[in-house]
Amino acid sequence: MMRLECHAYAYDDGGAPALADLTCEVRAGEYVVVAGASGSGKTTLARLLAGRTGGDAGAVFRGTLTLADEMLLFSGNPDDPRIDPAAWSAVVAYVAQGAVGQLSMMSATVAEEIAFGPSNRGVPTGELVRLVGEVAGALGLRDLLHRDPRRLSGGQLQRTVIAAAMMQRSRFLVLDEPFQGLDDTAAADVAAALDALRAGGTGVVVCEPMLPRSAPDGARVLGLEGGRVVHEGPLAEALTAGLGRFGIGTAGGSPRLVAGTEAVGGGRPGPGGSRGSVQVPGVTAAGSRELVSVRDVRCRYRSASKRPTSGRSTSRRDSSKRAFSRRNPDCRAASRRGDASSADDHGADTMGDGLRGVDLSVVAGEIVAVTGANGSGKSTLLQLLNGLLRADSGSVTVDGTLITRQATGALARHVGFLFQDTDQQLFERTVLREVSYGPRITGAGKAEALQRASDALERVGLGEFGGSHPYELGFVQRRLVALASIMAVGAPVWVLDEPTAGLDAATRDLLAGLLLQHAAGSGAVVLATHDAAFARSVASWTVRLVGGRLEQIDAG
Amino acid sequence: MPRRRTLDPLTELLAAVLLVVLVLVVNRWEFSLGVLALVVLPAVLLSGKPRQIGVALAVVAGPLLISSLLLHGLFFPEGVSVLATLGPARVTWEGLTFATMMGLRMAVFTGVLLTAAMTLDIPQLLAAMTHRGWDRKLVFVIGSALGLIPHVALRAGQITRAQQSRGLVVGRSPLSRLRALLAVTTPLVIGLLTDASERTSMLEARGFSSSGARTSYLTDTDTTGQRATRWVMTGVVLVFSVVWLVVT
Numbered sequence: 001m002m003r004l005e006c007h008a009y010a011y012d013d014g015g016a017p018a019l020a021d022l023t024c025e026v027r028a029g030e031y032v033v034v035a036g037a038s039g040s041g042k043t044t045l046a047r048l049l050a051g052r053t054g055g056d057a058g059a060v061f062r063g064t065l066t067l068a069d070e071m072l073l074f075s076g077n078p079d080d081p082r083i084d085p086a087a088w089s090a091v092v093a094y095v096a097q098g099a100v101g102q103l104s105m106m107s108a109t110v111a112e113e114i115a116f117g118p119s120n121r122g123v124p125t126g127e128l129v130r131l132v133g134e135v136a137g138a139l140g141l142r143d144l145l146h147r148d149p150r151r152l153s154g155g156q157l158q159r160t161v162i163a164a165a166m167m168q169r170s171r172f173l174v175l176d177e178p179f180q181g182l183d184d185t186a187a188a189d190v191a192a193a194l195d196a197l198r199a200g201g202t203g204v205v206v207c208e209p210m211l212p213r214s215a216p217d218g219a220r221v222l223g224l225e226g227g228r229v230v231h232e233g234p235l236a237e238a239l240t241a242g243l244g245r246f247g248i249g250t251a252g253g254s255p256r257l258v259a260g261t262e263a264v265g266g267g268r269p270g271p272g273g274s275r276g277s278v279q280v281p282g283v284t285a286a287g288s289r290e291l292v293s294v295r296d297v298r299c300r301y302r303s304a305s306k307r308p309t310s311g312r313s314t315s316r317r318d319s320s321k322r323a324f325s326r327r328n329p330d331c332r333a334a335s336r337r338g339d340a341s342s343a344d345d346h347g348a349d350t351m352g353d354g355l356r357g358v359d360l361s362v363v364a365g366e367i368v369a370v371t372g373a374n375g376s377g378k379s380t381l382l383q384l385l386n387g388l389l390r391a392d393s394g395s396v397t398v399d400g401t402l403i404t405r406q407a408t409g410a411l412a413r414h415v416g417f418l419f420q421d422t423d424q425q426l427f428e429r430t431v432l433r434e435v436s437y438g439p440r441i442t443g444a445g446k447a448e449a450l451q452r453a454s455d456a457l458e459r460v461g462l463g464e465f466g467g468s469h470p471y472e473l474g475f476v477q478r479r480l481v482a483l484a485s486i487m488a489v490g491a492p493v494w495v496l497d498e499p500t501a502g503l504d505a506a507t508r509d510l511l512a513g514l515l516l517q518h519a520a521g522s523g524a525v526v527l528a529t530h531d532a533a534f535a536r537s538v539a540s541w542t543v544r545l546v547g548g549r550l551e552q553i554d555a556g
Numbered sequence: 557m558p559r560r561r562t563l564d565p566l567t568e569l570l571a572a573v574l575l576v577v578l579v580l581v582v583n584r585w586e587f588s589l590g591v592l593a594l595v596v597l598p599a600v601l602l603s604g605k606p607r608q609i610g611v612a613l614a615v616v617a618g619p620l621l622i623s624s625l626l627l628h629g630l631f632f633p634e635g636v637s638v639l640a641t642l643g644p645a646r647v648t649w650e651g652l653t654f655a656t657m658m659g660l661r662m663a664v665f666t667g668v669l670l671t672a673a674m675t676l677d678i679p680q681l682l683a684a685m686t687h688r689g690w691d692r693k694l695v696f697v698i699g700s701a702l703g704l705i706p707h708v709a710l711r712a713g714q715i716t717r718a719q720q721s722r723g724l725v726v727g728r729s730p731l732s733r734l735r736a737l738l739a740v741t742t743p744l745v746i747g748l749l750t751d752a753s754e755r756t757s758m759l760e761a762r763g764f765s766s767s768g769a770r771t772s773y774l775t776d777t778d779t780t781g782q783r784a785t786r787w788v789m790t791g792v793v794l795v796f797s798v799v800w801l802v803v804t
Contacts, residue, residue: 086765090766104764106699119772120692125772409721413723438722441719
């Protein structure tokens, strides 16, 4: 049994306690969902359960932690007990948010990464190979074992990190938003694997920004708001308890649209309507300006060299490991066109089908959702729209500009891009500098850039955080900073890669409203998403990438 | 075609080091030329990446060879047979011979060491160290030092991509590239420091600070034969060097 009694937990920023008067008990074989909006304290709770009391970082924790009949008492003093992270993690495995930061950087392949924990504890090589095979099979990772973990797509990386935690075979497993960025199949694989662990006696704690629609039998929900428990009970009960009043929405639900914005998403012909189909681009509704035109675009990935998953290896120096390496004759990173960007691409090395003749036409006022499995090429398609990648053949026109040899930066006035990994996008010292970077570098004067940045921050509700460092903010707020940085530039086309991943209900509603407002102002949005309900609510129409081609799903 | 690794990385590294020792001890141009033609050249050609190694060799050894040729070829005090006089400089036969000998040895050093370094399978090397029971922290330091360059490049690339997506135009001119480099430096360093602090707790959470011997997912490529060969090679080179230095 693991038990946390938290009288108060406060960070050293002098703010209100992140957690207060809270008890969380997890028994063997139990599945606990900790649900709460951004800032509700669920990450703090997860970290405490993982034995990270934050004492070394100036945080003050008053309460007790009990693990295997041993109770540790913390009174917020320097002489509080110190937790041995190695010993604690042998019993409680923890998967934090942000998969990239959890990579060991010691492993050249997914297989080695997954094996990293047990290898630290001296598990023999043969046993490691067997365990890795088992866990990889459960999470659908067998085909990825030879790949460089740093070059996986978001969903693949997330599964790798979860696999690494599952490998530890600990008695408790704490996961902070493990389903973030996963497609339906991958999410089902992860859910099934967690349920199998639970059935085998592992106590599983899953933190979620929203209530899941389903969970293993007997799952218990701990609803948090403002660091306090506002609901505790079975999932079925929680789903009908009206937790929306605490900012806890339900996954898969439609976002609540602000009055006046709903009309923007509906009423226009979809691709199957008067505009023909996605396979017939350029045919636009009368009077609508075509903002995105993709015609017969093809991108091929080179196949990854197969590396044995263990034992004597072939050389990893095979250049074909890099999908967009300099010698790659296929779909190219912009660096080869005189633009000094890296050939490394978050979505490019997913080794999916590539793009095999994609046509897409988006006119002003439209929001188009692109769906598809992890690694299906969604990120690749999106990055073609702002010139981060260049197609092998076909043409891409954005806001009337045919993308040929221009530098990516020169296209920023036409298209704003939200990366799948937010932290990949933020690079300035303060939130205000971050958001004003775009307007400043695209030609606005300093005062105007700051004004536009302030306005954008106000619109996303972060006006008071201008002076903060982006890394001081929570995940959801960082996501909003990234969005504001696009808004401040004022490009008519927004290209968003998984914009709802990890958002709580309120922020998801806010995002829906902002997208609809942008479309209503004669802008256009192309977003890749696994969030079908969100797509249904805001998108004019939805397409799916399958086998390198777009299929139309529905008109909005 | 990339070659298939058959030897343990430690065996390869030791062989390279011993070869350098031999070239140092046997101070003969014939020997250096022999090693260059019979060992270094085939190794580079069979490495699977002869072009990259060739470029690296040219970048590292090229300036050394040129400066050696200029220095010894033009200003060799012991030079007697003067071939040409260029103001204060005298091109002498002895100077040119010495410069060629020095250049040959440098070419062998750099050729052997660069080929070994550039063809080394880093993960396999780390696995070999782990299997040999080296201290896990030392292995991590070596591994992260070797892995840092691609990691930094990846991160810098991501930042540059983000900046370009927001309007940074990087032209072909050196000034434009320098500006882009400066723009990426601060966020890169801050990002790496943030990563480092996160990674420390992550490593602990994954049991890196556990006591006892660490194991590796990669199978040990070492064999009794190779272990014996390493001892024999070391012994032979040591004995030979002593004998050679005494005799000559």
